[in-house]
Each structure stands twice: as C-alpha cells, then as structure tokens.
Amino acid sequence: MSAVLPDVSVTDIAPTLGPLEWVGMQGIDLPVTIDEPGYHRELHAKADVQVDLPAPQVKGIHMSRLYRLLDSWGQEAHISPMHVHTLLSSMVDSHHDCDSRSARLRLDFDLLIRRPALVTEGLSGWKSYPVQLNASLVDDEFTLSVECTVDYSSTCPCSAALSRQLIEESFLQSFSKQPLVDPATVASWLRVNASLATPHSQRSEAHVCVSVERTSPNLGLLSLIEAVESALGTPVQTAVKRADEQAFAALNGQNLMFVEDAARRIRVALAGYNNPKVHVRHLESLHPHDAAAWSTPFEQSSHHER
Template sequence: MSKPINTSKNNKSPIRYNEPNGEYDADYKPTKKDIKNFPDIQNGRSSLIQGTPVAIQQVGIHNFRLPLKYQKREGGSIELETKVTGTVSLEAHKKGINMSRIMTSFYEFKNEYVFDKLDVILSKYRDDLNSFDSKILLKFSYPMMKQSLRSGLEGYQYYESALEGHLNGNGKFKKILHFDFVYSSACPCSYELSEFARNDRNKATVTHSQRSVARISIEFDEIVWIEDLQEMCEKALHTETQVIVKREDEMAFAELNGSYLKFVEDAARLLYEQLIKDKRIKDFRIICSHQESLHSHDAVSVILPPNSSFGEDISHELWSSLIHTS
C-alpha cells in the first residue's frame, strides 16, 4: 500500500504523493490517444535545446542490423545481413528527431530489392522526420563462388561492399557503391634484385609481396553489378587472393605474381584504365593500399578522373579500414 512521504524540512507540512508501483504492467496497452499524450522531448520546443541552437548536418542511427535482399547479376536474389547507418539533417530550431522512424522505414521495405528502393527509403524517412537532407550507408559482405587456379576446387570469396545514398532538399538523389578487392602485389624492384642476386651470386631469394586492397567507389544511375566490379578488378590486377589452394594452385599463384608485378601506382592506373571505359559509371575514386611485408608502413595511392566530385584527401580512419583480416 502506498504511504505518504514527508519531504519538508520542518516536518510540519508534509508533501504527499504515492510511491510508484514497481511491478511491470504486461497488460497495459496504450491507445493511439494515450500515445498522442505521451511526452515527446525530441519534438519539444526550441527552448529545450541544450548548447548553441545551430543546425546539425547529420543525426541518426549507426550499426543497425537487419537482413536485406540484393539482386544477383545472373538472376535471383540473396539475403545478406546489412549494417545500416541512416541520418537526416536537423534545423537549428528543432530539439531532435524520432530515430525509430529511420528503422521502421527499412522494415517497411525489407522484402524489396534494396538497390531499387534506396531513393524511396530515403524519401520516406526524410519526409517522416520533416528534414531537408537524408543519407544512408548499407554495409555488407557479398559472396561469390570462385574457382581455384588449377585444381578446379571452388569456394566462396566474400567482398566487403557498401551502398551509399544521399537525397538533398532539392530532391537530387546520388547513389554510390563502394567495393573492396583484395589482391597480392609482388614488388617489381624486389623481383629485379632477387633475380640479380640469383644470377650474379647464385643466392636463393624470394621476392617480397603482400596482401593489398583496392577500394573502388563509383557513382551511378544505371545499375553496375558487384559482379561487374569484381571482373574489372580481376582483369586489371590478375592476382586476387585465393579461397581454396592446393599445391598446383599455389604454383599458379606464384607464377601469376611473377607475371603481374606491380607497385601501388601501377595498381591504381590499371584499375583506372578499366573504370574509365564503362559509360554507366558517372564518377569514381580508386584507393589502393599495399600492406607491405618489407616495410613497417603501407604504400598507398588515390586516383580520380577529371572533375571528380570525390575527395582526394583521405582520413586516417579510411586508410585503417582498408586492413582486411579473416
């Protein structure tokens, strides 16, 4: 039973209120009218703003996960766990946003092909939150069955990918696909020195090579399949890391590395040569990172086409994200 509590200092005029019931009420089902009367601090008056009342460029949710459907180039679809970042702009006079509306927008379209509905999703949660700009980033690992070089064995290669969308206040929609391609880079200088030592002094040597990553970012309207990007990268670089390897495959991989030696500058230009020819690609950026086995640092490069809207200045966090681990 609730008891009156005396909170006055002189104990002469007690302030009375009921102690709250500590039991969870599983049977309580609020009506729409009840919910309408609930406190809504996020949409409160501007006087509730803490700090300087200025506009916020992006506010929303990060690392919200759910399975989404993706179309495959050869037909059919695949459902992949996707990490979602969804944000909107916030005007200076507004306290905050109802972030759950971003999540519910995705669940509304969870059975649709995400490539086809990205602009619709952005428009919906932008309008639901009464904002000007909305942005989205979907991160996922896309599997492809790859065959070994000589043994004929097959295994799944997983490609780290991200689909990015931006809808601004004027209704302009931009769609970007990020794709990571992991390959081996054998150093041309090391190869020449190794050959010289073997021929000049009969010394056993090994050319240094390392796991390397190319991150391809493309802006597009007409769909460019993830399979297309993988094929462009493989055609340019030839030395993709392998899934299942027997001795004959390892020998083949050593031969491939010897046939396609490359500095990080070479890798960027070879990829550029492939992407610049594809008319579906409106703009692109290529970032290469050779995670050196000789040096204690990495070798990196960035290349853009003329008049690109992608930035050439890359943050430490982006370089660090290129390190791929099992």
Template sequence: MSSFNHRDTVLPDVTTEQSSAQVPVIDNVGMQGIAIPLHVLGKRGERLASQAKVDVTVSLDHPNAKGIHMSRLYNLLQQYLSNKDLHKSALLSLMNSLIESQDGLSKSAQLNLHFDLTVSRPALISRMSGYQSYPATLCIKRSPERYVAQLKLRVPYSSTCPCSASLSRKALSEVFVQQFEGKDLSVEDMGAWLASKQASIATAHAQRSFADITLDLANNDIPDFVGIIDLVETALGTPLQTAVKREDEQAFAKRNAENLMFVEDSVRRLHAALSKYYQATYFRVKVEHQESLHAHDAIAEISGSIHR
C-alpha cells in the same frame, strides 16, 4: 490513485517541445549499425549477401525543433528493407519516406548499407572453387535538389615488388655464373639445377594488397557488384585465391611474376579500367600494399571522370 497508472495516459515526449531560441541546423542525426536481414542479389539473381548493417540519418532543419522522430527512421528501415531484395525502387521510396516521416523537420536523408559480398571464385587451373568476401558499402543521399548513390568496395589482391624481383634475378644470375663458369653444361643440366633447392638464392617479396574503389553511380541503379569485382581483378591480374591445388599455386606464382607492381602501377591499371565503366560517372581509387619488407605500408590514390 495517480493518473499515470491509467492505460489511456498520454506519455510525455520531450522531443516535441520547441525552444523559443533559434538553433543551428544539424546536418545529420539518426542511428548507425542497425542490423537488417537484407538480400543483395547479383545480376543473375544469385544471393551475394543476406544481412547488412545500416546507418540512417536525416537533417534537422527546423529552427526551433529539439530533435527528430528517430524511431520512425528505424520503423521505415524494417518496412522497406527487412528480409527484402535490394531494389532501386524500394530505396527511392525509402529515402522519400525518411524525410516525410519528420513532418517538416528535415529536408534531406542519408543511408549507408554495409555488407560483405560473398562471391564464388574459381581456381586458376583446376576445377576447385571457393567463396571470397568483399566488403561493400552503398551510400545514398536524398536532398531537395537531387538523389545520389555511391558504391564503396574493397578488393584484395597480391602484389610483388618489381625492385625486389629484379634484385632476386640478379642474385640468382651471380650465383649461377660463379658455380658454372667455364663448365660445359647441357640444357638438361641447367634445368635440373634451376629446379633444385640450390637455385633458391633469393625470392621477391610479395604482399597482400587492397584496392578501395569508390564509384559515383550513374542513374542511381543497383550496381553490378560481381562485374565490378571482375573488372578490378582482371585489371590487376593477381586476385587472391580460395581453394587451390598445386597447379593453381604455381599459376598464381606465375601471375605475380607477370604482373610486378608498385602502388603507382596498380592505380594506373585501375584508372585505365574504370575510366570507361558504364555504371558510374566518377571514380576514386586508393591502393594499399601491406609491405613484407618494411614495417609501414605503401599507398597511392587516383581519381577521374568516366568517359563513354
């Protein structure tokens, strides 16, 4: 009988074979898209996410090694993250263990945690509320020199074109003059006409827009996710709404009129808001206005250091 049928047979592992030839260093090798039940908490202990997709890699620095011990990376993710609350101490231990698990093959490791933050958002006027989803990625790198953490966050908002708003006001003004020039109108008459369908001469074009925020985190702490979202939405002034009543929809229309924005205006607002953000050392912002007038989108990018 072949020895391969015995339970005590040692199964071959080709990854342990070494080549006599020198091979180049591989920057990152590992796995991506691993599903992990992970509890992401807010500052008040509220659960913001309950699952994540994880990318994990290590460098392959040994000059003669064929490959890494990949299954060890997977097992360490389960040990440190599966059904656990996300904490800085666990991430620090995990990153060190990822490198140590390779028995001298690796000098650095990288971890990307992708999750959707589900945050309760109140309506503008009424007592309605609902949940908004914000895609986020927490990127962590560990090397012999340093440990760094970075947050990437996408915040949706509404933007109304200042040029379109100006042209709409001009069109309304022209029709108003044509219709009522020389007539004796009371304030009540003007108000009634402006509130009628006849006054819907033109409307400014608005679009769903996105702010992609990247923060280099100070002290590598778990960031205040909701605090950052609040900061961005307050700076822009036109956050997307969830559950609304008519008074909320009217308030939203007013917000858009009060915060007319080109992409240049949006990034400047975010630059001012993030320049003093206490949990980061550097920021990058990209905004995208998904045009309703054009078949293409408008974008702008800005970055800067944090000043305390």
C-alpha cells in the same frame, strides 16, 4: 491504460535553438538482399539513417519513424538505386513536421562470393568483399556511390630484378669455365638454385569507389569487383592444392607491380564508371610500413563517420 503517452519531442521546444545538419541513428542491424546477374543472396548489413533538422525550435526528430521505414524497406525487395531513392524520399516525407528536406543512408556489408580454384576442378571457396553504400537526397538531388575493397597479391618488380641478378651471377660462377652447357644440366642447376633469391610479395588491397546512376537496375557490385580483379591479375585465392599454388605463383610472376602500377591498372579498368576513385595499399613484407597510391583524391569514410 488509456492515458495518452507524453511526447516531449513534439510538445517541448528545444532549450537551445539552432538547426542541425544531420540527426538519426547509426549501426542498425538489417538484412539486405543483393540481386545481380549471377548472384542472389541475403546479407547482414549495418545501416546508418539520418535526416536534417533545419527547424531551430524542434526538440527532436522521430527516431522510430526512421527505424520502421528502414525495417520495412529492408524486407521489401533487393537493393537497387531506385529502391534507395524511394527510402530516402520516404524519410524526408516522414519528417515534414520537422521541416526536414534531406536524408541520407549508409550501408556496410560483406559481399560473399564463391570462387573456383585456379586449376583444380571442382574445388572452390568463399571470399568476402567489404562493401559500403552511401546515398543522400539533399533538396531533391539524389547521389549514390558504392565502395568496395578487393584483396590481391603484389610482387615487387625491383625485388624481382635484384633476385634475377643474384641467380644470374651464381649461374655464371658455376658454369663460367664451361664453353658449352647442355639443357639437362641447366635444368638440374635451376631446380636447385633458381630460388637462391626470391622477390618479396605481399597481400595487398584495392579500395575503389564509383557513383551509380538512379536509373541503374542494380548496384553493379559484381561487375565492379570483376573489373578490378581482372586488371590486377592476382586476386587472392580461397581453397588451393599444389597445382593451384603453382598457378598462383605464375600469375604473380607475370604481373609484377609497384603500387603505382596497380593504381594505374585499376584506373584504366574503371574508365567507364562515373567518378571512379582508387586507393591501393601494399602491406609490405620488406618494410614495417605500407606503400600506397591514389589515382584521384580519396578521403577515407568521406560520407560520414560511424
């Protein structure tokens, strides 16, 4: 067929006139490559792309142009701030006939990292870190932020103190009439009774967001995750044997923390980052509700809703 196909988005005028803040697509499947020191991997992402539509009479934008730009962009190179800026500029340029001046991008993907066991040599497993990238180019002003969720374990300091008190009382009841107790007897008693009471602990999550400069060579995801996990000291494990579980128990005992402690630790660790925001949540085993803390105001899905 040689007939020209109609394009009502170009030939027709919008029946109701008015500008629109954003128009585009959400949830596009896309392979992306993350390349950072010590890490190179292609991952599956979900992408949202939009441009503004300030011209009140334009019926619709060119969705296929955005899709093709995103598709080519995903295959060209690893994701970097400059790479993201190039995509947003191309999106704006592709819609000059719509008077578009702004564009934005959101990527959601899971960063897979292989983690070694704490003690057992040669043992390791995969851990997933949910990541969200938000970028915009509004009137030539470029902004880029990355958000990441890091799981960790938290043991309650109050519960630990209460547990120690019960063990202390039990010990005194058992040996109050003995002026001297030899170490072997104490060790034997502890082996049986040291878990008379145990503090509650739970899987917890830290959600952090930082701004990334356009001139940065990469997104800095691995260094961000390492900073958070090092600050907390109790990252959740993958493959474990008994020796690793014991080492993990020791880490929890050495890093007792309220949700407030966790938020403050991370805030200090991210002091060198631009616009750091922290939200921590302890999925309580004591309560049917969670404990949470923010180091700065943090709005869930602050860029745009899926």
